[in-house]
Amino acid sequence: SNFYTKVSSPILSEIKLHFTGGIKINKLFPKNLPDVFEGSSITIFGKFDKTGSSKIILEGKVNGKTEKFNYQVKFVENTDNDFIAPLWAARNVGYLLDQIRMNGESKEVVDEIVQLAKKYGIITPYTSYLILEDEEINISTRRLAPENRIFTGRFYDEDEFKSRSKEEYSNLNKKSGRSGVVSSNEVQSLRGAKNLADQNQGSSRMAYYDKSKVKRDLSQQTKNIGGRAFYQNGNEWVDLYVQTNKSQTAKRIQFAGKSYFDLLNKHPEVSQYLSLGKNVRFIHKNKLYEIYE
Template identity: 35%
Template sequence: EILPKDGNMVRYLYHLNLAKYSTRPIKDLSVKMEIESEAGEIKSVYSPSHEVEIKRHGKQRVVVGLEEENLKPDSDLQLYYSLRGKDGGDVDVAAITHKEDEDESGYFTLLVSPGAWGADRVPMPKDVVFVFDSSGSMRGNKIEQAKKAMEFCVDSLNPGDRFEIVRFSTEAEPVFGNLTKANDKAKKRATKFLDSVRAIGGTAIEEALGTASEILAEKASKDRPAQIIFLTDGQPTIGAIKEDVIINGLQKELKETKAKIRVFCFGIGTNVNAHLLDKITDKTNAVSQYVLPEENIETKVSRFYSKISEPVLTGLEIKIKGPERVHKLYPKELPDLFKGDQVVVTGRYESGKKEATITLTGSMMGKDRTFSYKANFPKTNDDNDFIPRLWATRRVGYLLEEIRLRGEKKELKEEVARLARKYNIVTPYTSYLILEDEARDGVALNRRSHFGGLRDESGARFDAEAPADSAASEAFDSLIVAEKEEARKFSEEKSGESAVRGASSGSDLKNAKGLADLGKAVNSSYSSGPGLANGTIQSIIIGGKTFHRNGDLWIDDEARDDKDKEIKELEFGSKEYFDFLAANPKLCRWLSVGNKVDCLENGKIYRVR
């Protein structure tokens, strides 16, 4: 098989999508792929469709693995990798684009990767303060898991690093009182301190963050990345308890430091103030992580810290020259680049010059560095059709955070509803917006997105091809009431299960690197896996179109409202049907979704029965 190559980017597709034929999950799936290159160094390796494990063996060999249980077979396995010549730089930027129409904005994804960062290279020294909650609410498994997580982080420190540990409950208590070199003696002292900690007392978040900031500020340097890793399971009860007071105090401390300090927050359980943690990470360009009741603290914290333990390039900025305009880039502020990881940027572009110049700047080992790359931003490109959905996922995550932290606005809700429905991004909040939007537009009940999963009292599905009866209407009313309450909790509550799951799900959406993260976001937003509304929406995305399944009928999202639309009817399997497909090959991929399909194209609905 000859793999398609666009510039320096190579693409491989392994067919796993069986959604048109079966929704039964694959019980056990194991895939191993080996990439070897004689042409140059393998830099970016990326799967937009699945969460894969990437192991590098030198600069020219990579092994990619996928292990899944009960995998829903609704997407093919896609793999991209970029090649650089032997004279390539330390950091690579590769561009992937999608643009179906010359007159519409295109989509792009940039992969920023350090490639095979050799073991012989000295890691960039960093300063880090670990701050963890030892209040009374942490008793039992939580405090033991948190201590083990802290021990892992301490053990993973590099020789050039400096660190401190701050335990807090009713008051904050540092181990050393200042940043200390991460030598064996200091690590042993820190481990001994962790062993002695017991869970007791209140929750002095303001003092804990203030102590950590002061310790970092004393020795902070522009040449060294600075981090605070903050773990808590509760809300502030000692000292300042108002969000704005705590955040303003933290910002004041950080403003006076020479280095840019990132505060990574871990909320443990569902009693944390998710608004407070997310506002802290928003102000410091970091991320929040939430350890849900069904998750292990040690595992989640350790896995996250492993990704950020070795910075390669900090203070990243990207400029693109060539397209007439680039806009709506996510993330809005770029994170640091770490060894073994990559930064994924998505955005929109208007056509200009086909060849673009991408300039990446940042700091490496205390020195300013600039990297320049060539990339194509074509007027049309039908390939890489995952990009619009990935961009929409991040856009929805960003908008949901705006709604949650700063309040609902009509225009934000309308855009979330439109994107969520079009790209099948379903959480309790977006589900309600879709229901509300379709009701407002007067879409017939039997053509709405959720109709396919509704059941009558006997558990039977309603007939999607018959007008909805009173029983179907009552089922819809019950669904709307339930989802409206979930939406209220998401937008108004700062703590509790709905608030924390909403924050966790929103973070997954906002920081999604691939479509597998969308699945994680949906699952984490419900307390027992996908909830009622998510279970009622069965969808498939083909060639940029989303089809919702209502019984045996697949309805193009754009064809839900068929009032005043021209309709061309086709009998499935007839001579007219095949003659039509031969004359209109573009429609083949959409009409092949089933033997009962409604598809809108060029203002006309094609109805197959």
């Protein structure tokens, strides 16, 4: 069949990428590049340390013979493609969760998952448990002001949600059974994320009741704007970056008031944040703003 013909003979195998020009590329995903078959393609995500020109050398075997293909490229800052960083982060988180599945938990891996998941809004049954724990610790040790939290304080029964999330997280260690298969499939989907919807693995299990006993969906209360995550807590949207604010007092601006439009005129780029609603806390140019009704 045509399918067998395609998959039996890759047009490029044993693929390797090399980068020259003094630009360091790291955290490439997928880690192991698959063979390329006729009509197929590979999407690769990675981080570069600085802008500039570089040569990419694509090496692989064609009909058993090693071939090299050279491409001259420029690495530039591009804010028009805000979806790229969250997709890279999703693949990274998937890879790290898979490391926990195979090798067990370590503080270094957990810390990196929490940092990436919070920054890019990768909310799953597994990451939500780690974020909850991290936030509770930071609040109890006064490293995080309660008004800047993104997860805790929203639940009618926080212990119930945390217990449920903890059980989901523990499923990562199961090698068999339905829950083990589900967690494995979801982690692999994160590792191979192709669009932003792939970030929300397990979203059907992220329901909870808020303080007013209204049913909510935690996976739907996150938005990625300008490459960073905003979280809805009650009627307020909170920029993750406010958690880096240690002592700065927020500049409070009433929604649709004179100062509100003055802010828009002076910094039109903040309109993307203000479009979230009438109650928004965000950082812009190292200043903390609070929009309120």
